[in-house]
Amino acid sequence: MLSEIHSLPARALLLRNWQDVISYAERLFNFPDIGALNEQDAAKALQEPVGEAGVLFDGDALHEIFRLTKGYPYFLQEWGYQVWNQAESSPITLSVVEKTTRLVVNRLDENFFRVRFNCLTDREKKYLRAMAELGPGPYRSADISTALGVEITALSSVRSGLIKKGMIYSPSHGVMAFTVPLFDEFMRRAMPEVDGEPL
Incomplete structure (x- = not known):
């Protein structure tokens, strides 16, 4: 897996580049007027960190992640990180995104949506x-x-x-x-x- 090939440098890059995105995403939950990323910026947010490790996303994979996340930064980070862990080679393809989606949805259900749901009357x-x-x-x-x-x-x-x-x-x-x-x-x-x- 790519996570094994480039584990230390790539994860460091991902965490460094997406640290601000995670913080930004949490603020978005309370301030929706800030808006989500457009498709071009979403693709850049996904591609740049892995590109520094010599890895690419193919176009269909980037488009599918954008379709699933609607450009919401926290979700882009989650899909990007999990897809990185599942990919075995470059470029990262649509099939890897599709294979990873159930895992990401389960993680969001447990760690993102459920926390908010439990605060509701x-x-x-x-x-x-x-x-x-x-x-x-x-x-x-x-x-x-x-x-x-x-x-x-x-x-x-x-x-x-x-x-x-x-x-x-x-x-x-x-x-x-x-x-x-x-x-x-x-x-x-x-x-x-x-x-x-x-x-």
Whole structure:
């Protein structure tokens, strides 16, 4: 594996180059207006650290990681690190990314999403699950209230609490969105059944 071939220098490079990205990603969770990286910058963030160790990503692999992460820096770091550990040769190919994705999703579920999920109240979890049920988003507040079977005014305190916790934000009036990609998918895994009880 590449991690064995270049273990010390490559890991040092990855950690050095991505240390700021991890810190930046954590800040993003609380300040969604900063935004994610575009595809070109995401590819650069992935390619430069391994390039110093003489390793390349092929284009399809870079595109797939961007598609999965939506350019969110913390996720780019996680996919890049795990793909590096799984790759056996250069260039790192799409098949390596596909093979690694389940591992990365499991790690995110355990170490990133679950921590935030466990800080939510039952009402907040139901609100987020209703959002997830509506698809990838963004979501009209009216559609969320309809999905929950309550008046939109009854959700103001729940919505406010989720915004304060950095779970959702409002990209425009009357519209809500998750602050990080993939959280809708996590909510469907964490709560497979939609709770039909009133919020």
